[in-house]
Amino acid sequence: MAPIERDAILARLATIPGPDGSGDIVSLGLVSDIVVNAGKVMFSITVDAARAAAMEPLRARAAEAVKTLPGVESTLVILTAERKGGAGQTAPAPPRAPAQPAASASGKPGIPGVGAIVAVASGKGGVGKSTTAVNLALGLAANGLKVGLLDADIYGPSVPRLLGLSGRPQTQDGRTLVPMQAFGIKAMSMGFLVEEDTPMIWRGPMVMSALTQMLREVAWAPLDILVVDMPPGTGDAQLTMAQQVPLAGAVIVSTPQDLALIDARKGLGMFRKVNVPVLGIVENMSYFLCPHCGGRSDIFGHGGARHEAEKLDIPFLGEIPLELAIRETSDAGTPIVATAPESAHAAVYRTIAGRIAAAVAGGAGAKPAPRIVIE
Numbered sequence: 019m020a021p022i023e024r025d026a027i028l029a030r031l032a033t034i035p036g037p038d039g040s041g042d043i044v045s046l047g048l049v050s051d052i053v054v055n056a057g058k059v060m061f062s063i064t065v066d067a068a069r070a071a072a073m074e075p076l077r078a079r080a081a082e083a084v085k086t087l088p089g090v091e092s093t094l095v096i097l098t099a100e101r102k103g104g105a106g107q108t109a110p111a112p113p114r115a116p117a118q119p120a121a122s123a124s125g126k127p128g129i130p131g132v133g134a135i136v137a138v139a140s141g142k143g144g145v146g147k148s149t150t151a152v153n154l155a156l157g158l159a160a161n162g163l164k165v166g167l168l169d170a171d172i173y174g175p176s177v178p179r180l181l182g183l184s185g186r187p188q189t190q191d192g193r194t195l196v197p198m199q200a201f202g203i204k205a206m207s208m209g210f211l212v213e214e215d216t217p218m219i220w221r222g223p224m225v226m227s228a229l230t231q232m233l234r235e236v237a238w239a240p241l242d243i244l245v246v247d248m249p250p251g252t253g254d255a256q257l258t259m260a261q262q263v264p265l266a267g268a269v270i271v272s273t274p275q276d277l278a279l280i281d282a283r284k285g286l287g288m289f290r291k292v293n294v295p296v297l298g299i300v301e302n303m304s305y306f307l308c309p310h311c312g313g314r315s316d317i318f319g320h321g322g323a324r325h326e327a328e329k330l331d332i333p334f335l336g337e338i339p340l341e342l343a344i345r346e347t348s349d350a351g352t353p354i355v356a357t358a359p360e361s362a363h364a365a366v367y368r369t370i371a372g373r374i375a376a377a378v379a380g381g382a383g384a385k386p387a388p389r390i391v392i393e
């Protein structure tokens with residue numbers, strides 16, 4: 019089957035008039051990056067938040083227009099909201115997504131004052147992704163960097179608990195949210211913005227809006243690295259998120275089990291689809307060191323992730339042991355890197371964080387930066 023050309027999709031979308039009937043949605047810069055994945059086409063359209071409901075026919079029309087292209091089997095088109103003006107409040111205001119012309123993933127505008135944005139992701143839930151993200155963020159800070167942590171797991175935010183934070187962020191100018199602070203890093207999570215028992219019935223567009231707001235309407239600067247704890251899995255929601263965030267690279271967390279590695283491979287595929295370099299794989303719950311005898315047990319058949327990374331020609335960033343102290347500190351909101359910095363486990367996180375920092379500094383995929391020699 020012939021590949022689906024982005025230009026053909028854009029040409030179709032350019033036949034759809036803008037929200038006010040003038041121009042078209044492409045030349046008005048309302049269409050986001052377009053992701054094509056095995057017959058499925060995904061993109062978002064930026065609209066005024068106040069008119070979001072009235073824009074549903076526009077969304078449906080865009081989806082229909084693309085669906086009739088040869089090779090297109092299905093579409094995922096979402097509306098992202100654009101805010102007009104702002105009011106003084108601490109709860110999340112409707113977000114203001116930047117209107118972006120269709121561009122490649124790497125062409126997305128960054129966040130002023132933020133050096134690099136790095137995603138921590140996993141192919142499936144429960145592999146310890148959030149625990150790893152928090153401790154790596156603290157490890158980066160321990161390496162002397164200014165670090166922020168954005169919890170993009172909007173359905174199940176865990177960063178507030180892992181950092182022992184509660185309360186609501188304040189606004190700086192009636193509009194920009196001031197990130198929360200813990201252990202020397204800045205943090206933002208949906209968990210700070212909604213009550214814990216609020217049912218998370220977020221429709222697709224609202225999820226994207228919340229993420230855009232947490233990225234672009236938070237006073238993150240100055241930061242060297244913003245770590246994004248991605249939602250688990252590799253579904254459409256994750257793909258769209260990966261597409262929305264101007265990522266410098268992604269770190270995949272996996273447990274050694276084969277099943278998790280298969281899922282990790284899906285994670286790699288997802289970032290490749292949106293042209294985000296994978297900085298490497300971290301193996302979590304890799305081995306168990308007995309606190310009594312010091313003996314090491316490879317409970318899940320350790321080494322799987324390293325092996326897989328070699329096979330896939332992706333850097334292997336390191337292995338984190340299965341350790342009671344990691345679970346206890348994590349669940350108590352006192353992450354081990356911050357509260358037991360002299361421990362061997364904290365050192366493991368700091369080392370991996372150092373490799374991530376080096377990979378980001380060295381450019382995509384941990385390859386060394388080219389040396390420029392002027393003669």
Ligand SMILES: Nc1ncnc2c1ncn2[C@@H]1O[C@H](COP(=O)(O)OP(=O)(O)OP(=O)(O)O)[C@@H](O)[C@H]1O
Nearest residue numbers: 143144145146147148149250339340341344345348
């Ligand atoms: N290296 C480790 N050693 C011991 N326990 C760990 C380790 N890493 C994570 N855990 C524990 O495993 C549980 C799941 O971790 P976490 O919430 O970080 O996973 P997750 O992959 O982010 O989950 P979800 O996908 O559900 O958000 C937690 O109780 C955490 O304390």
